[in-house]
Amino acid sequence: MxxxxxxxxxxxxxxxxxxxxxxxxxxxxxxxxxxxxxxxxxxxxxxxxxIEPATIVRVNLLVNGRQRSLAVEPRWSLLHVLREKFGLTGTKIGCERGECGACTVLIDDVPRYACLTLAVEAQGSEIVTLEGLMEGERLGAVQQAFVEHDAFQCGYCTPGQIMSAEGLLRSHPAPKPDEIRRAMSGNLCRCGAYAHITRAVGRAAEMRGKKGGAS
Ligand code: FES
Ligand code: FES
Structure with missing residues (x-):
């Protein structure tokens, strides 16, 4: 069967x-x-x-001393706008949720995570990215100190580290090592270059002190 x-x-x-x-x-x-x-x-x-069609709004952003105007969706992060619309790729994408610090920029001289900042929020403020620290082809003091002190390995976190250091030195020109460590605690380094980073920030403070506080 x-x-x-x-x-x-x-x-x-x-x-x-x-x-x-x-x-x-x-x-x-x-x-x-x-x-x-x-x-x-x-x-x-x-x-x-x-699903509603995306609302588009126009924003005016002051980035690295240059006024820029563009149409954005209100949900766009400053990180997205800086990289994808302005081509300022010195600001890095890491976690995109406020944990790593790779996207740090200065907003009115204060280090902020660009991934957690909406582009529309940044209107009316002065935004500085890594590119804004260059003096023509010359490195700024913090960048120079990072090179001198070998304060990076893969370098992915470095732009964010430099922007946090820059923000610290603008508000606190002569920080002690523990103050540097505290100020830099929002920036993670997978390569573990922390000791070199702390020394580099201290050195940048000295260099700026000699120059009279300029970056
Ligand atoms: S990408 Fe913004 S904090 Fe990690
Ligand atoms: S130098 Fe590689 S993550 Fe910091």
């Missing part, structure tokens, strides 16, 4: 050779697919009804 497995190669829908069991299975699948398709259609219709 044949069992059901003997019919595994028989194609349903070709008349003879289709077992009752295969027929029911086939119809069951078809019905399930049809039901799923209807459900998806309903979902698509419902979804379409709730």
């Amino acid at each position: 044949k069992n059901d497995h003997d019919h595994s190669g028989t194609k349903p829908g070709r008349g003879r050779g289709v077992t009752r069991r295969q027929f029911l299975k086939t119809m069951g699948s078809g019905a399930a697919i049809a039901a799923a398709s209807d459900a998806l259609t309903d979902l698509g219709t419902a979804g379409a009804a709730t």
Whole structure:
């Protein structure tokens, strides 16, 4: 006596050779697919009804001393705008949730995470990115000190570290090592270059002191 497995190669829908069991299975699948398709259609219709077209607003941003105007979606982060719209890729993308500090920029001289700042929020403030610390082709004091003290390995965290150090030195020109460590605690370094970073920030403070506080 044949069992059901003997019919595994028989194609349903070709008349003879289709077992009752295969027929029911086939119809069951078809019905399930049809039901799923209807459900998806309903979902698509419902979804379409709730998605609003993105609102676009115009913002004026002062970045590295230059006034820029552009149309943005209100949800866009400053990080997105700096990198993707202005091409200022010195500001790095890390965690994008306020944990690593790779995206640090200065907003009115205060280090801030650009990933957690909306572009629309930054209107009316002065934004400085890593590119804004350059003096033509010359490195700023913090950048120079990082090079001198070998304060990076892969370098991915370095732009954010430099911006935090810059913010610290603008508000506190002669910090002690523990003050440096505290101020830099929002910037993570996967390579563990912390000791060199602390020394570099101390050195940058000395260099700026000799120059009369300039960056
Ligand atoms: S990318 Fe902004 S804190 Fe990590
Ligand atoms: S130098 Fe590699 S993450 Fe800091």
